[in-house]
Amino acid sequence: MPDFRKALADDSIIVFDGAMGTLLQARGLPPGASPELWGLEHADVVRSVHEDYLRVGARVVTTNTFGGTRFKLPAGTDIRALNAGLARTARQAAGEGAFVAGSVGPTGHFVEPLGTLTMRELVDAFALQIEGLVEGGADLIIAETHFDLAEAKAVVLAARRVCDLPVAVLMTFEPGGSLTGTPSATFADTMQNLGVELLGINCGLGPEQMLDVAKGFLPRIDVPFFIKPNAGLPRLENGVTVYPMGPAEFGDRMAAFLDMGAKCVSGCCGTTPAHIEALAKQAAGRAWVRPEPSQGRPLVLTSRSKSVCIGVGLPAVCIGERINPTGKKVLTEELQAGQFTEALRLAEEQIQAGARVLDVNVGAPMVQEETLLPALVKQLTARFLSPLCLDSTKPEAIEEALWAVPGSALVNSISGEPGRMDQLGPLCKLHGAPFILLPLAGKKLPVTAAERIAAIEALLIQAEALGIPKRLILVDALALTVSSKPEAAKHCLETIRHCAAVWGLPTTLGLSNISFGLPARELLNATFMAMCLGAGMAAHISNPSTPLPREVGLASEVMLARDPQAARFIENCADWKYGGGAGAPVRQVQAKAVGTLREAVVAGRKEAVLSMVEDALTAGKAPQDILSGELIPGIMDVGVLYERKEYFLPQLLLSAEAMQAGYERLTPLLEAAADGGKRPGIVLATVEGDIHDIGKNIVGLMLRNHGFEVIDLGKDVSAERIVDAAAESGAKVIGLSALMTTTMVRMEDTVKLLRSRGMDQKVMVGGAVVSDSFARAIGADGHAADAVEAVRLAKRFVDA
Numbered sequence: 001m002p003d004f005r006k007a008l009a010d011d012s013i014i015v016f017d018g019a020m021g022t023l024l025q026a027r028g029l030p031p032g033a034s035p036e037l038w039g040l041e042h043a044d045v046v047r048s049v050h051e052d053y054l055r056v057g058a059r060v061v062t063t064n065t066f067g068g069t070r071f072k073l074p075a076g077t078d079i080r081a082l083n084a085g086l087a088r089t090a091r092q093a094a095g096e097g098a099f100v101a102g103s104v105g106p107t108g109h110f111v112e113p114l115g116t117l118t119m120r121e122l123v124d125a126f127a128l129q130i131e132g133l134v135e136g137g138a139d140l141i142i143a144e145t146h147f148d149l150a151e152a153k154a155v156v157l158a159a160r161r162v163c164d165l166p167v168a169v170l171m172t173f174e175p176g177g178s179l180t181g182t183p184s185a186t187f188a189d190t191m192q193n194l195g196v197e198l199l200g201i202n203c204g205l206g207p208e209q210m211l212d213v214a215k216g217f218l219p220r221i222d223v224p225f226f227i228k229p230n231a232g233l234p235r236l237e238n239g240v241t242v243y244p245m246g247p248a249e250f251g252d253r254m255a256a257f258l259d260m261g262a263k264c265v266s267g268c269c270g271t272t273p274a275h276i277e278a279l280a281k282q283a284a285g286r287a288w289v290r291p292e293p294s295q296g297r298p299l300v301l302t303s304r305s306k307s308v309c310i311g312v313g314l315p316a317v318c319i320g321e322r323i324n325p326t327g328k329k330v331l332t333e334e335l336q337a338g339q340f341t342e343a344l345r346l347a348e349e350q351i352q353a354g355a356r357v358l359d360v361n362v363g364a365p366m367v368q369e370e371t372l373l374p375a376l377v378k379q380l381t382a383r384f385l386s387p388l389c390l391d392s393t394k395p396e397a398i399e400e401a402l403w404a405v406p407g408s409a410l411v412n413s414i415s416g417e418p419g420r421m422d423q424l425g426p427l428c429k430l431h432g433a434p435f436i437l438l439p440l441a442g443k444k445l446p447v448t449a450a451e452r453i454a455a456i457e458a459l460l461i462q463a464e465a466l467g468i469p470k471r472l473i474l475v476d477a478l479a480l481t482v483s484s485k486p487e488a489a490k491h492c493l494e495t496i497r498h499c500a501a502v503w504g505l506p507t508t509l510g511l512s513n514i515s516f517g518l519p520a521r522e523l524l525n526a527t528f529m530a531m532c533l534g535a536g537m538a539a540h541i542s543n544p545s546t547p548l549p550r551e552v553g554l555a556s557e558v559m560l561a562r563d564p565q566a567a568r569f570i571e572n573c574a575d576w577k578y579g580g581g582a583g584a585p586v587r588q589v590q591a592k593a594v595g596t597l598r599e600a601v602v603a604g605r606k607e608a609v610l611s612m613v614e615d616a617l618t619a620g621k622a623p624q625d626i627l628s629g630e631l632i633p634g635i636m637d638v639g640v641l642y643e644r645k646e647y648f649l650p651q652l653l654l655s656a657e658a659m660q661a662g663y664e665r666l667t668p669l670l671e672a673a674a675d676g677g678k679r680p681g682i683v684l685a686t687v688e689g690d691i692h693d694i695g696k697n698i699v700g701l702m703l704r705n706h707g708f709e710v711i712d713l714g715k716d717v718s719a720e721r722i723v724d725a726a727a728e729s730g731a732k733v734i735g736l737s738a739l740m741t742t743t744m745v746r747m748e749d750t751v752k753l754l755r756s757r758g759m760d761q762k763v764m765v766g767g768a769v770v771s772d773s774f775a776r777a778i779g780a781d782g783h784a785a786d787a788v789e790a791v792r793l794a795k796r797f798v799d800a
């Protein structure tokens with residue numbers, strides 16, 4: 001049996017097969033049917049597609065299981081059997097001479113806090129699918145077309161639980177990042193931390209646009225990469241999606257990726273056996289251009305949308321230490337009450353002050369760390385882009401928090417205390433989580449540099465035995481207090497130098513420990529900061545808002561050539577004055593950092609929105625003015641930020657949630673303003689494929705206030721349901737809302753269906769993208785630009 005791992009390591013280029021769905025459609029798959037269920041019943045057709053690709057030069061066929069989880073299949077489907085059956089079909093086609101890649105696509109659901117699924121639920125679902133793929137004879141597992149980092153990670157965790165097959169992960173990117181805001185480099189960093197053996201990009205883009213995305217991760221990767229573009233960018237022609245790039249051009253354009261070092265290549269949507277044939281010809285006779293072996297690769301922490309590199313010679317990373325209840329009364333009380341307002345304020349304050357990673361410790365007395373730590377992690381992940389450092393003495397709390405992180409969090413820490421490495425080491429390896437290695441020998445603190453180095457070495461040996469790669473290790477050089485141990489700083493500096501020079505390992509330390517028990521602690525901390533940076537320290541756990549260590553740190557990095565063109569120094573210290581601190585002062589973030597209600601919506605601060613709505617009502621402001629003067633403009637601002645790629649889906653969701661909370665508070669007051677009239681029924685819905693309902697709900701409320709009986713079918717509603725509801729209810733008007741260019745076309749389906757059934761209801765359409773001319777073109781009876789106009793139009797319809 002051929003071994004895919006061996007093929008990955010040799011000099012060959014591996015050509016995979018192309019698109020499956022379009023070929024199945026051409027061979028009988030009915031529109032709207034599940035390709036997996038249909039494929040199971042028509043194994044001969046699926047097999048013929050695999051064989052066609054093998055015939056033109058593909059070395060790998062991909063199972064027809066892209067939607068093979070419980071989320072995409074009817075309840076009661078035997079998921080394992082379905083995946084096993086489809087993998088068997090691929091195996092039969094591939095025989096012993098070619099490979100079978102078990103395809104795992106996205107579920108269409110988001111994990112918390114973006115959605116409602118837990119990471120464990122997602123992993124369970126993928127694991128069941130992968131069990132079937134393994135049973136049916138897959139040689140590797142391929143996660144493809146994933147657009148959320150957490151979901152892609154879930155496939156890796158599931159595969160590891162079920163088998164030891166190689167795992168490939170391919171994500172889909174737009175030019176600015178994935179749909180939920182992950183840049184290609186951050187994707188690559190996270191996957192490499194997870195130990196994924198092949199990573200790449202598929203779908204969404206044609207070869208030309210994909211080139212730039214690939215360049216984004218190229219400088220970062222050590223593992224082979226895979227490129228699988230569409231046959232160009234799709235166009236809509238007569239209501240049909242068309243991919244414009246022909247086989248010859250596709251093959252030619254793919255040459256750039258082979259030159260760049262792609263190990264695996266194939267095609268996604270719109271590609272056919274002819275495209276794969278052209279690609280195989282392009283690859284024939286070429287040897288794989290291996291990536292340059294990396295020198296001194298940094299340790300990388302990631303959030304969903306950001307990578308922070310920690311390495312010898314790079315700018316030192318501040319890990320903000322303030323989310324820690326020790327000595328903080330307000331934070332302690334809030335954590336004990338399960339509240340996070342203060343923790344979130346501290347997070348924002350530290351980020352403003354320059355922390356690039358946030359240490360998160362909830363270890364107050366009488367708290368359940370194993371539930372509180374993941375809960376806070378989810379809140380932080382939803383609001384901030386910074387990677388996190390999970391800080392707890394309880395391994396259970398660390399484990400639960402790791403399940404809540406979409407990227408690679410830092411674990412603080414693994415020491416030589418008995419059992420700690422055995423318990424936490426495998427968890428860190430599984431989750432791709434770098435960790436701080438704390439050189440305790442048992443429970444004993446080593447004092448001299450030699451003792452520290454010996455303790456580190458012992459832990460490195462333990463880590464190696466567990467198969468933990470060096471890229472996951474950040475050493476704590478141990479800052480002990482100089483007031484009780486006068487040589488403490490000296491030993492610490494020597495340890496930093498040794499780690500950098502001998503092992504090439506980055507180091508960190510808790511900066512302020514050095515000065516306990518002495519006056520002028522800030523001065524001592526700043527001095528120590530400069531010395532540690534000089535010795536090669538890569539990161540420090542500290543308070544970023546303390547001016548002196550911060551300024552001295554910035555100045556030191558200029559001297560050490562760790563701040564190219566002194567850019568960070570100039571940005572922060574251009575107006576520095578002796579005794580007056582840095583020019584760019586550290587802003588203290590107050591609990592209410594947002595000045596207006598509109599800004600609170602933009603910031604996605606639900607609590608602030610609610611309290612500001614309350615303030616505005618108390619001040620006598622009319623509910624309608626609060627809605628149209630603050631809440632709606634706020635959410636529109638968010639749309640602009642999203643368009644500019646300053647906001648991504650997580651922020652969009654937070655703002656929508658905040659706006660919704662304010663709107664719900666106002667709803668009963670807006671309803672109280674009803675005019676008392678009685679008017680006929682209106683069926684209202686957001687069209688199929690579209691989940692935007694804020695505007696539609698406002699329109700519904702206003703119509704109700706003017707006496708209409710509103711039958712609100714909700715969002716993502718099919719034309720059939722809308723027309724059925726109109727027929728059943730005898731409504732006189734149908735109101736359709738759509739917010740996207742891709743979904744506004746669905747309005748026409750409803751109009752056509754309505755007319756084809758001979759029904760004469762008036763159709764009113766609305767939503768930001770809809771215009772009068774569009775309404776006319778699809779045969780609707782009218783378009784309303786806002787809710788007031790919607791009421792006017794509806795009255796006109798029923799009066800007529």
Ligand code: B1M
Pocket residue numbers: 179180632635636638639640642643649652653656689690691692693694695696698699734735736737738739740741742764765766767768769784785786787790
């Ligand atoms: Co989305 N989204 N969103 N989004 N979102 C838009 C619409 C977008 C323009 C943002 C942007 O790029 N600037 C863009 C669409 C691009 C396009 O096609 N041109 C977009 C996108 C791309 C997406 C996703 C694909 C993002 C992603 O996943 N990467 C995704 C779509 C998922 C899907 O639908 N399948 C998505 C998701 C979301 C959230 C879930 C996060 C959230 C919606 C939450 C919810 O509705 N429950 C959201 C939001 C909030 C927005 C923006 C920022 C705001 C929409 C809104 O609520 N406006 C929006 C940006 C924008 O519109 N500029 C954007 C306030 C509301 C009061 O106005 O809905 O226009 P509006 O309604 C007005 C009038 O239009 C009119 O009256 C209302 C009151 O005055 N009206 C009618 C509306 N319906 C009417 C019906 C009528 C008559 C009048 O007769 C029946």
